Amino acid sequence: MSTQTDVEQHWKDCIEPFTDVVRAVEDWDAPTPCEGWSAHDLLDHVVVAERDFAARQGREIPVFDGSRNELWTQWVKHASAVTALAGDETFIMQSLHIATGDMTVGEALLHFHGFDLLVHRWDLARSQGRDEQWTDEEMDRIERAxxxxxxxxxxxxxxxxxxxxxxxxxxxxxxxxxxxxxx
Incomplete structure (x- = not known):
């Protein structure tokens, strides 16, 4: 992954289906397959992890305050902010050294946080009693990660x-x- 357009498109391929599942959540207190986590806890984990990642790269994603009833609105604002970063060439082309080697910030965003969105999409859907199917391409990405x-x-x-x-x-x-x- 080396171009701005590739990173941005692959990010959208991960975040848009996750957003569809977030939109359908009716019970934010429902338990997820992640032991001890409710649907709300899971969404909070995704948001905090993405905010922390951006902050470690010198970018801030604002905290969108609101009540539990406004989680959908908070998510949409957060997802828009992260998607904008995924399309920001200055951000995604930065070099990053991690334990497994060197990569760009864009590659790391997809590798770790794209993985999280794919896996937790299933978890979140399951918390609502729904089954979520991954595509073969999504399963390829999860397996590679x-x-x-x-x-x-x-x-x-x-x-x-x-x-x-x-x-x-x-x-x-x-x-x-x-x-x-x-x-």
Whole structure:
């Protein structure tokens, strides 16, 4: 990923479906597959992680205050701010050194936070009693990210330990098992 347009488009490919799921949330207190997290906690995790990432790169994403009833509005404002950063060449082309090597800020945004949006989209939908299907391309992205994270992905507070799944289970079910989730 090296061009502004590529980063921005791939970011939109992750954030727009997540936004569709956020729009459909009716019960922000509903538990998610992430142990101890409600739908509200999950959305807060995504927002805080993205804000912290931007801040570490010298950019501020404002906190959009409001009541729990206004979570949709808060999310839309936040998502717009992060999408604008994904289209900002000065921001996304900065070099970044992380434990797994060097990459641009745009690549890191997609690799880590795009991954979060894909996985947590399923979690958020599940909290509302809905099933969310990933595309083959999305599953490719998740698998590539998991491969690069290695065993570090299963440290406390990141992913739960993998769940055993039948070898002949559908691809998404096998991937969910690898993510520590039950289909």
């Amino acid at each position: 998991l491969d690069s994270f290695g065993e570090q992905a299963y440290q406390p507070g990141i992913l739960a330990d993998p769940v055993p799944v039948a070898d002949d289970a559908p691809r998404q079910v096998r991937l969910l098992g690898r993510l520590g989730r039950r289909a």
